Amino acid sequence: MQGHIYVLSHPDHVRRVFVDNHQNYTKGIGIERVGILLGNGIMVSEGELWRRQRKMIQPLFHRDMIARMVEHIRGANLQLLEKWMACAEKNEEINLTQDMSEVTLNIVLRAIFGDELETIVSTHGSNPFALLTEETERNLTFAYKFRALSKLIMDCVSRRRAQNQEHCDLLAMLIDARERKSGEPMPDKQLLDEVMTLIVAGHETTASALNWMWYLLAQHPAVEQRLHQEIDSLPAPPATIEDAARLPYARQxxxxxxxxxxxxxxxxxxxxxxxxIGGYPIAPKTDVFISPYLVHRHPGFWADPERFDPKRFDAAHSAQRNRFCYLPFALGPRACIGEHFAMIEMILHTALLARRIRLRYLSRQPVELECQVNLRTKHSLYMMPEKRQ
Ligand code: HEM
Structure with missing residues (x-):
């Protein structure tokens, strides 16, 4: 007989599963599907293998390393800005959803492969990773095509080992990572799975967040205006990780x-x-679903939860909040390893583009949600770019 499935929306229950009794839970059904795409990378692995890999991968996301990635974040966004300025000039709509997918893919690939990305693209005649933006389905056919990129990634690894040149990117750090006790590097198959994991985990999440952000900004002129004031108060376009810290409202x-x-x-x-969990007996091998969407809109913990109001995240409001009410990056030991990278990436993106461009949503059609692995808009959002004075 099929047992119960539980869906959690209360912060106390989130705390029980993600923090207080996290060792009693594996990742479960959602991740079994993702495993086809990501092999045994850190998103999927469990137990000792996960612990070892997490320790080896953590340094990739230290502040110093993120600071070095800012150059890639800027480069990709300035390219996009140029495109949007040209469209604004011609009164031409942009496909925002497509552009967010491309810019975030561009950033994560530049962060992983560094300067070698250009070589990969020119050798191929086009970007072999473009299928991540061209295909929206995340089914077996997609997984098969994506895994076919393994050879290209491993060729890149072999080339680097043979050349023995210095590189400053995430791939170099993965190749150089050593297990603390044994001093061993990760096996090639593991290295490959981790590269694929970073590409997928770092791309679609950020793309979908930024897609929603521009849509919300276009719907809320007062928020947009306050954001513009903050961005305009910087003496120059943001160029460093310290500049991102000077944009608290953009973060909110x-x-x-x-x-x-x-x-x-x-x-x-x-x-x-x-x-x-909160008085509900949970049998062994029970599926427990934790919904950040529901927790984030829980009326017992958020005032007027459906309203878009960045003020909720100012220091005063944040200090009063139960910290298990907010979990876009999950919580506890399995929380997102890329959180700080993603936040810096999204703040700089927002500041670099919103400094010069405002986007208008002209369609009267209400936006529909698509709830697959990620929460995306069902259809691409088309927006009209306008130059700001
Ligand atoms: C807005 C952006 C992002 C969001 C909302 C997000 C969200 C999440 C969430 C909710 C998890 C936990 C999944 C689970 O428990 O099943 C996670 C894990 C993970 N994320 Fe992110 N993520 C983002 C960006 C990134 C970026 C930029 C990277 C890397 C470049 C990344 C890499 C990972 C990895 C490797 C894991 C697995 C960590 C582990 O299990 O130890 N994420 N992310």
């Missing part, structure tokens, strides 16, 4: 976007042994 806008539309809207776990 993004945090509020992630509250209303968390890309990871439904996270799954499976119990190992029996548990008790």
């Amino acid at each position: 806008v993004i945090e509020e976007t992630l509250r209303l539309y968390p890309p990871g809207w439904l996270l799954t776990r499976r119990s190992i042994d029996a548990d008790d």
